[in-house]
Amino acid sequence: MMQAKATDSRQEPRLHMDTNARRNFIKFHARLGEKPCTTVRFFDHSDCYTVHGSDDCELVAKIVYKSTAFIGVLLPDDKKETLQFVSMSKGNFEVAVRELLLVRNLRVEVYVKRSSDWELEYRGSPGNLLQFEDILFANKEVLVGNSIISLLVKLEGGAQRRVGVASVEQNDCKFQLLEFLDDDFFTELEATVVLLGPKECLLPSLEGEYAAVKTLLERSGVMITVPKKSSANDLLQDLNRLLRFAKGQQEDASGLKELQLQLASDALKTAIKYLDLVNDAGNLGHYEIKKLDLNRFVHLDSAAVAALNIMPKPGTHPSMPSYRWQSIMGVLDHCRTPQGHRLMGQWVKQPLRNRDILNDRHNIVACLLESPDTLETLSLDYLKRIPDILMLTKKLMRRKATLQDLFRIYQVILRTPKILKLLLELENSTIESMICAPFKSFLEDLTGLKQMVEQVVDFEAIDRGEYLVKASFDNRLMELQQTMTDLYAKMGRLQTKCSEELDLDGKQQVKLENVAKLGHHFRITLKDDSVLRKNKNYRIVDVIKGGVRFTSDKLEGYAEEFASCRSRYEEQQLSIVEEIIQVAVGYAAPLTSLNNELAQLDCLVSFAIAARSAPTPYVRPKMLDEGAGELVLQDVRHPCLELQEHVSFIANSVDFQKDKCNMFIITGPNMGGKSTYIRSVGTAVLMAHVGAFVPCSMASISMVDSILGRVGASDNIIKGLSTFMVEMIETSGIIRTATDKSLVIIDELGRGTSTYEGCGIAWSIAEHLAKETKCFTLFATHFHEITKLAESLATVKNCHMAAVADSDNFTLLYQVRPGVMEKSFGIQVARLASFPDHVVQNAQEVYNEFEDEHVDKQKKEDKALLEKIQVAIEQLSTAGNNTDINVEDLTQLVTQFTKDIKKLDSDYFKSVLATSEA
Template sequence: MSTLQPIHALNLDSIQQQAFIKYYLTLPDKPPTTVRIFDRNDYYSVHGVDATTAAKEVFNSISNIKKMGIEPNRLDYLVLSKGNFEILIKKLLLVRRYRVEIYVAEGSVKSCDWVLKYKGSPGCLTQLEEVLGDGLGSSEENTPCLMAVNIKIDPVSKGRLLGVACISPGEYEMSVTEFTDDDLLTELETITVQMAPSECLVPQSDHDDYKALKKIMDRANVTITKLKKSEFSVEGLTQDLNRLLKFKESQQQDANVFPETRKRTAMASLAATIKYTGLLTDSTNFARFRIRTIQADCFLHLDTAALAALNVFPEPGDSSNAPSRSLYGLLDRCRTQHGKRLLAQWLRQPLRDINLINERLDIVELLMNSSQLRLQLYDDHLRRIPDLQALARRLTRKKANLHDCYKIYQAINRLPSLLQCLSETNNATVHSSLSEPISELNEDLNKYQQMIEATIDMDAVERGDFLVKPSFDEELQILSKQLDKLQSSAEKELNKTAKDLDLAVGKTIKLESTPQNGFCFRVTLKEEQSLRGNKKYTIIDAVKGGVKFKSNALGSINEEYIQAKSTYEKEQDKVVSEIVAIAGSYSECLFCLSHILSRLDVLVAFSVAATTAPYPYCRPTITESIDELELREVRHPCLEVQEGVSFIPNDVVFKRGSGIMHIVTGANMGGKSTWMRACGASALLAAAGCAVPARVARLPRLRCIAARAGATDREDRGHSTFMLEMLECAAILRTATPDSLVLIDELGRGTSTYEGCGIAWAIAEELATKCQCFCLFATHYHELTRLPNLHPGVIVNSHAEAFVVDQQLLLMHKISSGPATHSLGLHVAKLAGLPESVIKYAETKQTQLDTNLYEIETALNSQDTTEGQHLITNFLLSCKQIQNSTSSDEEMLKEINKLKQDMLQQDNKYVQALMA
């Protein structure tokens, strides 16, 4: 709690305050999403509008803001302790997605010699690792990724050619791709979901394509940073890549050997990311990076609307990670930080290759069926594995210490017992994908273990100290003997003092050593009176734990000891640097080991989530055929784990020739949305390689899951509910194919009833007849239940069962075939507590307005319906002719009434039902 207590005032006099204000006002303009922080050695300060931003983020209040200077140049400021500063940095960069600038004084902090020393943005945290240490954001779902996008006109197709580049410094990876896209940039949105960048660089431009790009990044919560167009230049890029890329021993040391460098538009984006991140300013980045092509089609296509509709990740700012709030929260049983990051990646990148999916499912099924193996891995082995990826990066950047080296040593020490555990499965998939690569890496890391055992003092480790063995270095040996000699002298002085004070050594008087005071004696508070008035001894400190003091002789020993220890530590630092440099040569092995162990961690997490669910999960069957999708007794994995919920399972069946679209009707809260989301969640889990919450699951190899669900305005981004619906539906219609699963919930609200119904009807027909995708289409427009008659074998009706019993609404949460006969909205309104007078008036208006064409049509034979519709069409055409030919309203009404009587005399049942 101490870190949250603000320091209230700056240590500056009025003249110094005025000088700082004058300097501050000369700083260039900045957007409110950039926060400037001033490092004042023992504390930090923020000023102006930044003070308000910081106060809200750290203290959730602006009461701590003070003012400096005199009118008219008064300036708000807030002072932050180091703890507050770290909280602010993490919130700004990782939650708010803001940028940070840290100014440091070159001279005295009371002068105004400030320089901008550190900059950080959501996609570029490298500089701030010096301030906050490595692994900033290591507990987050993903390591920071920076994206850059460059849009050109394709000289061949004349379409939009996009060049995309991503850099993940924490993984030493560069990824590029180049493709043509439509005006909504739907392919770019898919790649953005898959890569999960924190920040996107774009050239300064007012072109409409970049406006569309901004909308995509806003939906994905990605910070946009505009750079000069000159930053997107490939000039000198080859030389830069020659220094950054890792080449194989037999490979020509020329970046042009990589096929990715032929993508010129993507290379311009890559050049911008390299300059922005300043990779070339740190020599530890040289010969470390790999370059690859982004293979978007290898993964199931998801957009931000689908991620939100299926609750794949928690809402921004929701740190609870509750299993009932998101699929990530449900599945996150990972024991390692790198496992958590890989889980997030797998959920963004579900697989399409059936063999790769089955490889994961083989292992998950094995773990589900073997509780002993699962619990051994989960409770014993994996929880003791540190974040090897972060530690390997520290080694690479020469920022590691002996403690880091020892943590790696401990992890390697666990590998033989882990391998023994895996070998007992006698499973070919486990052997080839896990045991064999771990075993090979274990052999490669054997020499690392030997080095650590030869250099680190293991006896000191047991005491909590991480020291180099004195025997490892001749100079250290000499200094160690000197320290031992001084230790012995201090102990002799302890015996002498104990005899003088008549105290028992080790009981009432002890010798202690602290980094601050060196050697000192300590006695209990009860024995403190023996020191009073004794000029031989000097009291250092008195607390509840006892009284610390020293004698003159011990003071002399102390001086020598502190000096010798300081010399020892300096000499040890040289040795540690050598050890870290040698350990750094194993970083590549450690990155590989981290990847394999994180893979095992996620597969174990999948099996734990499945076996601890209230009802059994099943292994899904993935087929090449796109003729059928079958989920029997499927449940929503997040809702069923909520406390007090008894989930009612339902079936989802699609079959070409029998029905690939369900028009889903029924009462509000009846379970329509849950049913649809359960289907989408199961399809995503299956593609990720996880068991699904169903009794039987047969799914085709899907290309895409698209969703439009919920009715949330985005007023902050200028999008109404209706506009958001139309944007998402436009993207769905462009991307949906026969191997897509589309979920649409409550389309057409936010406009007139008939207009909304017309749009919903048109979109449903387009998806069913042209896109021919698997689709669940929930609606309150009962007119849409006529579609199965128009498209038999393609569209079917389904509904959420509900009944009215003794004037009470009974929701069954069961999905059955056929349309709902009533929406039962008035009964839901009663449940919500609307006044009885309002309910009765609503019933009256409903009677006046409601005509259910579906009920009428299904009650009559098709010949009556067809003849009736023909009569009505002729009646309307005749009315139009009368309107054009008559001169007065009275005459027009007279003629229309004649037509009406003629039509009624035809004695058609369809017309009579409508008129009734």
């Protein structure tokens, strides 16, 4: 076997195989055949893990070792067949699996050697993490949701399709069903995918109608799976086992109104089978089923999510410095709990259309901001110490919980009344009804669990770092407990003797500690190291930052005996612990509800901290009913941009009023701030609909039904779409979806095709939105011709991003001012970007040539137009003296004369026309 030399100090485990084993493995790997590029295969060799094949090797080597230098080659003696490989330890295998499933959205398969052959032992995908939960979430915060959707499409009459969607949220044990009619672009389905944020989607096929669905899902970054066809499972029978029924309710799912959605129910049947939910005892009796109402939420398409930078990049962790200013979620997410992080991710993707709920959220944020001490205590003292109750509850349900897990739940039950007391002191009716009342109810439901833990768990042992059942539950436990108490007393006496021998000041200087790998030992500070080394009665075990660990023969003997006793104690208490966990499982429902309430409080506290800690504090938006037709934001700022270092943000305003102004056409130089301005408006409206305060000095916002965006240009090479095609797909979605209650932001539409075609498309879309849809629209463009819309539509206003330029200097002011800016200043921006002088000079010369040609052409056109007007004046003069002229002919002559005058770029004629029209 040959292996590439490592180029850094890290050493991967060696792969030990004799010649015959190598040859057989290469043959087995060849028999597996081709695999999808979205799947990575691992092989468990007991002492290490491997991946094989060039694609998997390169991917995993870069994830684990940050270098492809760790790729080796399996090389049998005959050298006829070879196979690349990367070997890794169990720890690095877990690192790779976590990255592949949670960040890169790929599938993972793990093969294990069984007798003479390899067998597929585990498989996982972004939406099905069950078999990898111990690897992914052991001692790790779960900051992202884990949902999968299954969908079916049925052709209805005409161009309509009925879509049935079933969503399975495995963390929250929740089924959600919905059905809707959709167009051939699947506009509603796209909004549903944005809303639910699934990691994976199950489709029955990739052909026919599902080809368009596949394209949509890929554009949204969702993995697609076509499950193998198998014998149909009985949905009602599965639901009867999986659902949590209320006390006294008949455990029969057949009467559930949600199952009237036949297409969605069939999709749910597929998802339950694919996830194999009924064969996991931890799922039984814990799921709830709901009908999802899309009308509760503001419609967002994937283009708007990207345009507004709503979500952080995959793999970005809240601890990273860049997390805070890369996305809207990062700006708002100051959560202290994992469940808070997860709920925040859900809230920012699901802005609400319910004014009452939003006002409640705004009321709570305002109250917290008025009580800074309470806000600080909640965030830094209480919420920071709340564990992930949902994950602990799942461990309970799967019978994998330990006494330590149960004690952590108990600590939450103890801490919640302190949170409740602090909130009640605020004397705020919204907080009392929204948060305090549910807290009280769930705490009452958990009283029995609290009492059981107090009766069963040995709290004195916990003080020593051990989680044991009270000895009084069993005679054998009492004997072992007495032995351990005696041993602990003996070790205590050794501690006192050690302090005297080393001439150190009592037990404060010599610590008796217990660490899992070392057992009981002594520790002193590093400064006392020299005293210890002179005494031959003690030997050093370890040196750490916190001091020197050491032991003696007697202490080691006591420690071994103590460890043996404790091991027997834990074995003896196993049956009791199992009974305790069995009882605790019955409290899963109130624990889940308490988890959700704490997550909600964490998010609202986070909103208040975000508003307070911004460079300029956020303000509470005044929310108006849908259709009120008002959107006023004074001094609006972009929350991400203003958080970046060395940025002094220049705020701008927007004022839309129904029937007065609903569209801004924004011109101005490249890099002048057009995109930032329109994104700032979209972001502020989104934040208000989430329940957060907004980065303005004043905000009055009519509730919107959708936020639609078309910002930025990018080729989608992987999916074979050009910049122009992406623009057209996104913009067609806007036209189909927008209503007079929507907010639309469009930037630089019409690029990627000829100038005249692009201008024509941009004009027609702007005119449609302003004239027909009448929605709030911010339309940034370089096509200055479009600004003429303001001449024919009173609700359209022109504005521009100000800049000052002369022959030597060019300054961007980033201020929105009324009127049109005729130049784009592209050459000046190129100079700012440090283009070589000769390139800039050449660009200026070419521009001047084109401009001269344009001026000459314009002069010729104006001359011809003047001659035409001259003739028209003579005709009108003659007509005035001719009493026999037809009135229609005269009207036509005047109309044509007026049109020609308007075409002529003359301030004098314009003023004359304006006076006559007035």
